[in-house]
Amino acid sequence: MKRYLFSIALALIFMGKGYAQSVTVDASIDSLQILIGEQAKIKLEVSLDANKRAIFPAYRDTLVRGVEIVDVAKPDTQLLNDGKRTLITQEYTITSFDSALYYLPPMEVLVDNKPYRSKALALKVYSIPVDTLHPDQFFGPKTVMNAPFVWADWYLFIACVLLLAPFLLAAIYLVKRIRDNKPIIRKVKVEPKLPPHQVAMQEIERIKQEKVWQKGQPKEYYTELTDTLRTYIKERFGFNALEMTSTEIIEKLLETNDKEALSDLRTLFQTADLVKFAKHNPLMNENDANLINAVDFINETKEKEDENAKPQPTEITIVEKRSLQTKILLGVGAVLAAAAFIWAVVYICKELYNYFA
Template identity: 75%
Template structure:
């Protein structure tokens, strides 16, 4: 008795395992008969264990010759039997444009490299031949009265916009045409500010050098270069010779011919110190740098031209007459051409729209 119970139990286990591992493929169609151009849906369902993977058939654009596939829906997966089994559904939408009885072969699904096939289907496609009475052609559809189309503002937005733009475009076009036709020269008035006297310009530069205090940063060469350049520029403006292109000794000799020796003595010391710093890497003392700055200021004050009191130079106004350049004429011509094309396009658009509405 125990032996029979063991065999029955073993058989049940094996049977349950076989059932659990079975794969079923089923195909159904929602309509066996359709008219030309109508649609039918083929549903392909696969039941398999949850740990398996199914590969559905891939079609290009036809199921069989004469039956076209319109759409393939996304596969839908449902878990059953406590998530041990899966039910996967794939839906295909088909149509046909030739009347015939079509045989739809079994659809093949691959599960673990093994093919499973559904049952075959059939689809009957009918032509839509509806008999008409030639003596009564309006038996299905009665005569229709002429309907007046309703007024819709959206249909007129383009015409209104183009109409509004026509006015500024036309005014601008007229302005450009007048500009290119008159061909008058361009007259401009420019105010020229008076140039500072040489001593004022030199003192302004020296104040800048004094405020930066580059000699306190160990930049003695830069300090003496800027200071002597300011003095050379002053000498050129005050005495009329190009001191910027002359050596220090040449400047001193030229000044001795024009000024007294007392005014130039301190300037000679300044130039000598500057030459030593720039060419012999001389390191002057702090009080020496301050003394040379004072010597430069004293030289300017002793040699500057005497100005009239309370007299400030006024800016002069210069009138400049310029002929219109070729570039300006070209730009005016391009602007006229673009505006003309825009006006013609806008008028054409308005005319076509009005014709379509009232024709």
């Protein structure tokens, strides 16, 4: 009976000892000696059953007087023994700015509201060594070093330039169009292309209405009249009459036309040459006769129109003038756009200065 009671008592002792060893708390420091301002790490490890809950010590700014806590890492949890045990590790980064030997008291962890303490630690903090043999010797300031070129420092500036460039080009285009009294957007109108003889007859009608020869300008009158005929001949017969002399034009036309149709044209060109180069002053009826001769030549040499032929389209740019009210509105808009652009440039320059300063 006594032996049986002794066995029970021994089993209870070992069970109590096993329970007491179910939670272990251990603390270690990676460096026992540091210089002022350097850092050291304290690792706190807690081993416990997986079904238990541990609460680590919560420090604010200092571990003890003179030892400051710089950072508290997030706890790291590992499962051991097929998930039956848990190992929790937490690191504390500490530093000190006073040289001394510091006693770091045990760190207390609560496991199911029961305290468990680690062993105490020590930390020796040394001051920076001073050359006492040469107290007057010191090192001056170092020269300014040029920072290496890094594209990342210029990304903001490049982005601002790319964003502002379209606005600047649009403002320049807007100001130029307003200054030239032209519309912001050019209107394009599609009209049928007139045959050469109709274009020439319209130009001759304009010359007739202006009556330049009656203003004492016979040279201008014959220049416009012969240029109109040269343009017609180029479009009608296919050779560059604008770069040819009157004689060359007549000789070229003789290859394709009868002499009677060209006799009046020859007279017109001769009179024009006398006016332009010999300062000849023709009579009023002579000017009218030459105008009629030009019309007769065009009518006698024009191509026969095909009623079934479709007119060839051509694009004609229409330039419209603006009213005074439109100019005022565009001017106000341009001023507001310029003010907004200047404000954006100033703001971006300020931000860039603050960024690189």
